[in-house]
Amino acid sequence: MSDTPRRPSDFETVEERRARVSGQVRAWCEDSRIDGRHEQLSDDAAVLVASGYLDQQTREVLAARRRAGKTIPSIGGFGVLRGISDEYGEVARKVDAMKPGPAQLVFKYRATELAKKLRTMRAAVVHSNSHYASGVRQIRRDRRQGVHLDPQQRDALFAALQRTPAPSGGRWLSEAGNLVRNTAADRLADLSGTGAVAGLGRRVAGVIGRGTDPEHDEFADPYDTLLFLAGMLYDRVDGSATWHSEHFAIQRHQLDLAQELTQIAVDAIALRAITAELADADRSAHGDAAREQIRSRQLALRPVWDQLVDRVAALARIGDLVGQAEVQLRSVSAVRRTMSLDSRIDDLIARSGNRELSAENTHFVGDQFTGVDELLGTYQNALYGDIAALTAWSDSGEREG
Incomplete structure (x- = not known):
């Protein structure tokens, strides 16, 4: 050769x-x-893809920020945000479809935990003083330079980043449902009102977080x-x-x-x-x-x-x-x-x-x-x-x- x-x-x-x-x-x-x-998308790629959901003016501001070297707050990868957002939506729909009772409480617990995570992530992306101008003079300067994102634009960006393309999480919801169903109904009744439902909720969260490990994305x-x-x-x-x-x-x-x-x-x-x-x-x-x-x-x-x-x-x-x-x-x-x-x-x-x-x-x-x-x-x-x-x-x- x-x-x-x-x-x-x-x-x-x-x-x-x-x-x-x-x-x-x-x-x-x-x-x-x-x-x-495959690894999740970089923050840079995720923001560029998210731009596709935004209006032309916001896209132009994001492009100007990129040229100026101004970044968006990082939360450890926006693919993670997509996974949490999808999981919250599915768990919330599951809660709405279930009859009131101890089993529903387990999924409500998980939905509450996920909602809390989303609020924390939103605050990091939307309200970061180290990434966005806060004072009147700074805002005016950034607007002249075309790099200022209004709060409404940041909210729209966060909503777009929640749809960052990422591999599906697997069949975690059905596995979590099996865990709840395999817990005897009378046991769930005993747990309700004692705070132990939260413990089961954490076990459900473990199943959800673990999910499946598919060979391909x-x-x-x-x-x-x-x-x-x-x-x-x-x-x-x-x-x-x-x-x-x-x-x-x-x-x-x-x-x-x-x-x-x-x-x-x-x-x-x-x-x-x-x-x-x-x-x-x-x-x-x-x-x-x-x-x-x-x-x-x-x-x-x-x-x-x-x-x-x-x-x-x-x-x-x-x-x-x-x-x-x-x-x-x-x-x-x-x-x-x-x-x-x-x-x-x-x-x-x-x-x-x-x-x-x-x-x-x-x-x-x-x-x-x-x-x-x-x-x-x-x-x-x-x-x-x-x-x-x-x-x-x-x-x-x-x-x-």
């Missing part, structure tokens, strides 16, 4: 690579599942899957030292990753809302003509979904290429470190009288650089094609807007 670094074209053509990645992204989204387990719907993928790919590319190196300075100028993720989120969230409204209208429609009209509009939206999948697939291809380039540049860096030792190696070998070995070693190290510039050029050209596709979609969206 050759030691020369391999380039993307050594494995597959551009068309084959696009088809493979697009097919994989589409399959994940349609199955609402991504193979393997599963999501609420295809849209959440697509948004999580887009955010994850943003984190992957933006977190790469290679992407921020001088080698890809032109590509960084061509593609604003934050803007791209925001636009994907805006379009995906709007499509989900319109699709849901059309589904509701279809269920309540009377007459074939009305249903036909609704279904024609649903068909008209399919290309929008296809384009969103293609945009995320383009991000995935960029992420793959940047990852490959990162591996190659690490190898080059290691070789350069070896070459920096050449003079010391030469001295040592010269003292042993084996100059032939020294020359051989120098040639071997130098050979490692064969084709490196060409390799990076290949990565840059491959990135250019995917970036050109993304910017074309973005430009067309702005013209239509």
